[in-house]
Amino acid sequence: MDYALSVRRRVFVEEQGVSEDEEIDEHDGDPAAVTTAVHVLGRLESTQMPVATARLLLDHPPGEYPHIGRVAVLREFRGLGYGRAVMEALHEEARRRGIEGITLAAQLHALPFYEHLGYVAHGDAFLDARIEHRRMDLRL
């Protein structure tokens, strides 16, 4: 968990200016104790350095798909497929759990990244942590 949080601090807190209080929540505790989220960590094969992360939230309102969020790749490792790899790992885990679809809130600049993975945007843009987002869904 510490490695995933170190990537998220670099990307969301230092790079995007999100406060630590907004960034880290009850789903980010010790994975042995917290059962509401599955976290994935991408490491370099050569050095094992953590470079990418994302999480799937398992508690969701009835009738809604579970949510993927906190998708982050260290700036110097973007465009190399690590974002796709952590998303596909969570899609696989979701399928294994019988989950039929995923919802997420995409920062506007990341819309094409999620579209490449098959997500479809809907609804108007909205602000979260002072950053513009749109809701996107994927049927697994």
Ligand code: COA
């Ligand atoms: N515009 C268009 N296409 C994009 C894109 C962009 N901004 N970013 C990625 N893609 C495409 C890639 O070309 C690639 O396409 P391909 O599979 O057909 O080759 C595919 O999406 C996967 O790209 P990948 O290299 O795996 O993406 P990444 O490792 O750079 O990760 C983010 C993408 C968004 C996670 C990364 O840029 C990031 O961490 N940004 C900062 C944090 C952030 O904004 N997170 C999202 C919050 S909603």
